[in-house]
Amino acid sequence: MGETVVRGGRIWRGPGQGLETADVLVRDGVIAEVGPGLDAADGAARIDVAGRIVLPGLVESHCHLDKTLYGGPWVPHSAGEPLAERIANDRDRRGELGIPDVDRITALLERMVASGTSYVRTHTDVDPEAGLRGVEAVRAAAERLEGRITVEQVAFPQHGVLVNPGTAELLEEALKGGVRTLGGIDPAGFDRDPVGQLDLLFELAARYGAGIDVHLHDGGTLGAFEFELIIERTEAAGLGGRVAISHGYALPQIDAAHRERLVERLAAAGVSLVTGAVYDFPVPPVKRLRAAGANVACGHDGIRDLWGPFGSGDMLERAMHLAYRSTFRRDEDIELALEAATFGGARLLGLPAYGIVPGAPADLVAVDAETPAAAVVTHPPRELVMTGGRVVVRDGEPVA
């Protein structure tokens, strides 16, 4: 790839760190140097982003690529409100609509690339009905976009583990086939046996060296109890940094003293919280979690699928939703939402190097905004997007 220098941007290194005007020297897809007055070897590319804010590549930490209808015709939502009805609707209409669809997944990934996302964690349905077709479809789409976006799949038992015989075997199959993270879903409320589901997941994770990311919608004290079960197992297995709870509606619902204890324990155990701030559902206490040292990441959840028609794939817009629902008004608070869509996601995914620093992959996004908080509020067009040193968006237009 040779050398490229991205000149004159204002580099963002994380919340409260301010901005540093600097050039970024990229060599062979990796950031070689960051500082003033850098230049590249003769014949190298020079990209001027004078005055633009330069963010590290955005991280989508929770979505469902396999379910998406993105880029196809509008499909009016057809399910009722109860969860069971929405699950049945999803099952019934998948065949009719040809889901999972590699072209739809590709269209959404292209949209993500264009909006500056470099890394994606996606929860892919794995169950006796779908088998591993979702995993294969997502893999096929990700291969089409290779070098432009990195996709990590979670083998996700959407329809339960214990209540859906054959699912555990398929989860193991997925791990054997290269999937590196196991999903779970409401071990109590859905699977009816919290200890049973979690023991099964942690046992599999230990055997295959996998991480874990559990969908936890269960609310109040029941959900809080499951937080504790997950924390206990994470500590026992030494899986700190490899385990996450997605949604975690219970955390903002329980009383303040109980919440405070859980926040401290999440931080100590190295269990991340992943939120999308979706619809009207509870949003975790991002500021408190970060102050305690617990990791917070952010994602869309479903994007244009049988579960709901919303979602754009733009992680700056998603960070806006998180900041807005958190009633963050001050720049330093809004930056916490941006952190969840960047560094928080990178920690969730365990990326070995990340950020606008020497040695990290050259994943960066330049936007016209006065401050990082303003970039979240206005989520303006991406003027430049670079992934692994490759320019994928230039002057706001995708580069083929």
Next chain:
Amino acid sequence: MGETVVRGGRIWRGPGQGLETADVLVRDGVIAEVGPGLDAADGAARIDVAGRIVLPGLVESHCHLDKTLYGGPWVPHSAGEPLAERIANDRDRRGELGIPDVDRITALLERMVASGTSYVRTHTDVDPEAGLRGVEAVRAAAERLEGRITVEQVAFPQHGVLVNPGTAELLEEALKGGVRTLGGIDPAGFDRDPVGQLDLLFELAARYGAGIDVHLHDGGTLGAFEFELIIERTEAAGLGGRVAISHGYALPQIDAAHRERLVERLAAAGVSLVTGAVYDFPVPPVKRLRAAGANVACGHDGIRDLWGPFGSGDMLERAMHLAYRSTFRRDEDIELALEAATFGGARLLGLPAYGIVPGAPADLVAVDAETPAAAVVTHPPRELVMTGGRVVVRDGEPVA
């Protein structure tokens, strides 16, 4: 102005009404005919919007133009969370930032025009400190945009009525000067005397033939009690259709049976509810209110001001927030949010004629979306905006 024909659009007439492909014949700023195969007199303008959805001009039903910093440099939010601190911050920094600023207000109104808004209700601070400067500044900006957007001001006692001596006299002054709607604010929680503030407002309203629109953040049973006081006074004064409660956080907070009674009474009394679905604050039960026949309108609340940095001025985006926070997934539900941003606002403002129907002012917006719900979800660029028969946006670009 002569004749213009807008051809081939798919006309939206309200929730659940479907779309009708038709031409719209505009004569002298008014819709003359709607139907298939229409043509204008020779030499008249023809605008092709084949396949686009045509909405009536959008209605912004609750904002604070006088406070805005829109179009100027980013001002990081500087207030703490408590209401008293935010009010003090607003007071302290207005002078420093030159608020109200006719240029800023004009910039925001231009943004609203470009996004298809034809009508605006704005709550303008009126108090002994600001006097009527806000009212004059908004009026000056509105005059600059005359013929492109219609602005209705509410004389708004942001800092209380009874607790802020001199305010009542200024509210009356505003009415004498042509303002047609009186605002109020938390008659109990802020002004400490709900009956006192409301009696004063309703007495003034009766004397000047004014309408009323009260900011009601007071929650739970206290706020619900104030709902009742407002409903009782509206009925006693025969002001049905001229009174609104903005925000009304109490309604979703009280128990279901109590809420049901209030919803029925709001409908019977002709009291509108205005919501922005802002931040994480409670959202009224839009679907239930509409089913009962109560009117619901929608607005941004503050846009880029000392109260918070969010808000774009785009009412399709705002309708998205309302639909999203309402957990509306089905097209017919999402259309209720669109109704609040169109017909609901028109009813709030008491517009004598509105919609894509003969006899209404030719205010219309064409967007590229498959369904009205999709227009809310994606809030795409406005391809054509016409206000009172004048083309203000064409091919997505503002027309000077």
